[in-house]
Amino acid sequence: MLAGREPGRKARSAVYWEEYAVDVFDLIKSEHRKVKELMARMSETSSRGAKLRSSGVSRLKDMLLPHMHAEEELFYPFVMNETDGRLDALEGYEEHKAARMVLEDLENTAVDDERWPANLKVLKDLIEHHVKEEEGPIFKAARPAAKGERGREMAREFKNMESEAKAGMAV
Ligand SMILES: [Fe+2]
Numbered sequence: 343m344l345a346g347r348e349p350g351r352k353a354r355s356a357v358y359w360e361e362y363a364v365d366v367f368d369l370i371k372s373e374h375r376k377v378k379e380l381m382a383r384m385s386e387t388s389s390r391g392a393k394l395r396s397s398g399v400s401r402l403k404d405m406l407l408p409h410m411h412a413e414e415e416l417f418y419p420f421v422m423n424e425t426d427g428r429l430d431a432l433e434g435y436e437e438h439k440a441a442r443m444v445l446e447d448l449e450n451t452a453v454d455d456e457r458w459p460a461n462l463k464v465l466k467d468l469i470e471h472h473v474k475e476e477e478g479p480i481f482k483a484a485r486p487a488a489k490g491e492r493g494r495e496m497a498r499e500f501k502n503m504e505s506e507a508k509a510g511m512a513v
């Protein structure tokens with residue numbers, strides 16, 4: 343290979359990082375960031391922004407449901423079976439259940455209903471707390487067992503599971 347042909351960090355495309363370099367921790371974290379940004383934008387809407395609100399809810403569903411599915415089917419079982427984060431993962435499952443219920447509630451609340459922002463606030467707080475637990479104690483327990491290629495392999499599997507979940511949701 344010619345010297346100097348290897349692209350620098352900055353020159354590597356997003357695809358490069360997505361396909362080859364991202365480990366499961368970076369992937370989960372970047373999805374959390376997207377969800378948090380979306381919820382922040384949603385909480386700035388008014389009852390007159392009906393379209394923004396309803397498209398926000400469906401985008402949120404599209405992001406959250408596959409993400410939680412992949413965590414429950416892949417990442418949490420790994421944490422439970424191969425690390426000492428078992429109790430934290432069990433809490434994670436319960437928080438997912440709560441998030442699903444509140445999300446369903448939000449979906450069934452009219453966007454111009456005064457309860458809509460209250461409902462979104464509850465979901466936002468719940469998810470922010472949950473994300474802190476995942477990126478804190480759960481990641482701390484899991485990192486040593488998912489170093490290097492294992493972590494990258496898990497990221498690829500995670501994405502596949504999300505795609506399957508998305509395909510299932512679309513039916
Ligand atoms: Fe997560």
Ligand SMILES: [Fe+2]
Nearest residue numbers: 410413434476
């Ligand atoms: Fe989660």
